[in-house]
Amino acid sequence: MSLRVAVVGAGPAGIYASDLLLKNPEVDVHVDLFEQMPAPFGLIRYGVAPDHPRIKGIVKSLHQVMDKDGLRLIGNVTVGRDITVEELTELYDAVVFSTGAVRDRELLIPGGEKSIGAGEFVGFYDGNPRFERSWDLSAKEVAVVGVGNVALDISRILAKTGDELLVTEIPDNVYETLRTNQAEVVHMFGRRGPAQAKFTPKELRELDESPTIQVLVNPEDIDYDSLSEEVRRADKSVDLVCSVLEQYAMRDPDDSPHKIYIHFFENPVEVLLDDAGNTVGIRTERQELDGEGGIRATGEFTDWPVQQVYHAVGYRSEPVEGVPFDFERHVIPNDGGHVLSDGTVTGADSELSGAGDAGASAAGQPVDKLYVTGWIKRGPVGLIGNTKSDAKETTDMLVADALAGKLAAPTNDDPDAVLKLLESRGVDYATWDGWYRLDEAERAAGESCGTNPRERKKLVEWEDMLAHTTHTKG
CATH class of the missing domain: 3.50.50.60 (FAD/NAD(P)-binding domain)
Known part of the structure; x- marks a missing residue:
């Protein structure tokens, strides 16, 4: 069985989910990994203190996943604005949301x-x-x-x-x-x-x-x-x-x-x-x-x-246009993997923040073809190990649904249809080849730091990053 899956969010949760889908022996999967930023890796790039190189080493393992055949990065795209969730469900067998949590409670x-x-x-x-x-x-x-x-x-x-x-x-x-x-x-x-x-x-x-x-x-x-x-x-x-x-x-x-x-x-x-x-x-x-x-x-x-x-x-997640959201817990309602149409999430309040306990439960009906993993699923708690097990729970559900014939086939089977749609709307999407160009530019900037060269020096302006990462460059 062949599947085309859209994963929304190229942080650790989305990359681990993509990896598990690509490795699954029961299905042949192609993953398009959508990312709002011009560069991937989420909180590993933008949420870890710069003097923590050991933790940033996780990027190396994530990089190996991104290099795999069957995985395509489509960055600088905001789902719900540049492309709708409904359009994604027409182009893919399933959509997995892994948009994380970047805002403060x-x-x-x-x-x-x-x-x-x-x-x-x-x-x-x-x-x-x-x-x-x-x-x-x-x-x-x-x-x-x-x-x-x-x-x-x-x-x-x-x-x-x-x-x-x-x-x-x-x-x-x-x-x-x-x-x-x-x-x-x-x-x-x-x-x-x-x-x-x-x-x-x-x-x-x-x-x-x-x-x-x-x-x-x-x-x-x-x-x-x-x-x-x-x-x-x-x-x-x-x-x-x-x-x-x-x-x-x-x-x-x-x-x-x-x-x-x-x-x-x-x-x-x-x-x-x-x-x-x-x-x-x-x-x-x-x-x-x-x-x-x-x-x-x-x-x-x-x-x-x-x-x-x-x-x-604590951090909090933000809603994705077109997807159910629990504004009390700041998560997408779910049963462990499926996005649910409705329901409340319960848990004990945490210190000072009004946040709930991570062990959330929800009631409602599964939304066809929509899944969720990572902090947007369970709340902003847990380390990398939790993120991996979380992704496995979600992807196992997705594959089981596919094998049971519960996923409606895409109405458009052209794998490049999504790229054509974005280009028709003037969206300058970023690519994995573009990340390599950005990575090279940041490393070169680090090496040129006078008598104290560094491994890299980040580019901080959005347009400067896009100058390297978009599909129209290079």
Whole structure:
């Protein structure tokens, strides 16, 4: 059996789904991988801190998938605008949505509207063309709400010097801004304890590797109840995180010019503003363990002087025109793979953000030929391993439906019909060959960096990328 499948979103979720479809021994699949950006790889390119080359190494494995026969990249295309979902269903046997989550959830406390979402700052320093080109880094004291890896990333970038990051792939505009950074103190806040932090051990240790940064934890914040101890015993990663935090708590402050303080059991309740609306602090309420695995407020408040607040309380997905969407959970309703026509998704609220638990359930009828995978399916949680298993669940459903004769054949069997349609609308779509040209240009830009050549230097402007990636170039 032969299938033509459109996968919408060329980040890890979409690429893993494409790979699994191409590998499936029961069907012969051709995949067209649509991407809104001029370049592929999603959050691996635009959501990982530039000083994390180990994680960016994932691009190498994704690159191998993209090189496969039967996979075609069609970038610089917004589904729902440049081509409709209905048109895709007429051109393909099935459509898989893997559009991820790039926008920030709100910090729902008084004054929270003045805080900045972590994703906005990440988009800036990762050179995402959809985000700001410059940044106000005049604050000497900064708060970061959240105790996950994204919070670690932005805290580390705020505390590092621009020159330390000049060896990475950051564009010139990012370096010019970061080298004027005035931040001396970064406070991270989480309302639960060390055993509930969402850090991974390696990323937490990396926070302390810069010679200009000292990481400190208040010894009073190292507290566990019996359930926290059980979590430590059952999960090696949690135990390692707690051990690193305990080492940070045994330190005395040194003369490092930049300090990162990680605070536990401090629940942010208000961003403090002056009469002109400028941020002057953040107020937290002390929490304590309740002995039953939860926490309770103590009524003890602290005002921390800061001039800027960032919140890393979760990303959210955006709807795709023509596809059902749950605006409460910010996911496409699904049963694990099929897009569902209706229904609500239930789960416990997460800290500060109004986000739900990742283990979503939904009710409704499957929409013919539409499937979903990745963060747009389950919410913005989980690592690469979760994304792979997620993609397998979805693609297994798709193949099973195909073998059962549940997928209507395309009304147009010309594999190039989609390209002709885009060209007729003047859409300058990007190609995989175009990515090779962009990759070469960025590497050449890195090599030309005087006495300190780099592996690459990103192009940040949309049109500059399109000058290399579109099908009309080269």
